[in-house]
Amino acid sequence: MDGTLSTLIAVLGTLLGATLTYLFQRSETRSSRQFAAQQQLRSERMAVYSDFAGAVTEFRRGQHDRWHRKHEDPAGQAAFEARVEAYRLRGVALHALFRVELIASGPTLVEAAHHAYDLTSGVHKAADKTELSARGEQAREALQQFVRLAASEIH
Incomplete structure (x- = not known):
């Protein structure tokens, strides 16, 4: 009987x-999967947010170039090419904005991205160099605000 009891206890201990x-x-395993998914999302957000910042920066540069070429010779080939390039850069920035909308965790970051995009879109409408500088600076500051918000979301 003692042997059977010992065996039963050993089997139950093994099963437990x-x-x-x-x-x-x-x-x-569940924790590891969650961590891997969070790291993947963080990595994707970092890529999307930095792509957006780069696209808007190039768009702003294109808007400045468009303004300068237009004021040098409104009917010239350089003005036309600068306008076409600004449209292309606008499309790239808009695509990057859509990606931000798809991956951002909340509306605050999306609103900041829209604000930076919208201010950049209006840079070429400046009446003179002073206004061009002011509009460009506002767009740059809005983009910096977006980057600060994005960085806080990533960290």
């Missing part, structure tokens, strides 16, 4: 140990 090991490993 195996069950606890299984539950622990399942929990660890």
Whole structure:
């Protein structure tokens, strides 16, 4: 009888140990998957947000170039080419904005991205160099605000 009881206790102990090991490993696997998914999302957000910042920066440069070429010779080929390039850069920036909308965690960051895009879109409408500088600076500051918000979301 003592031998049977010892065997039964050993079997129950083994089963309990195996069950606890299984539950622990399942929990660890779930935690590892969640961590990997969070890291992947963080990496994707970093790429999308930095692509947006780069696209808007290039768009702003294109808007400045468009303004300068237009004021040098409104009917010239350089003005036409600068306008076409500004349209292309606008499309790139708009595409990057859509990506931000798809991946951002909340409306505050999306609103900041829209604000930076909208201010950049109006840079070429400046009446003179002083206004051009002011509009460009406002667009740059709006983009910096977006970057600050994006950085806080990523970290």
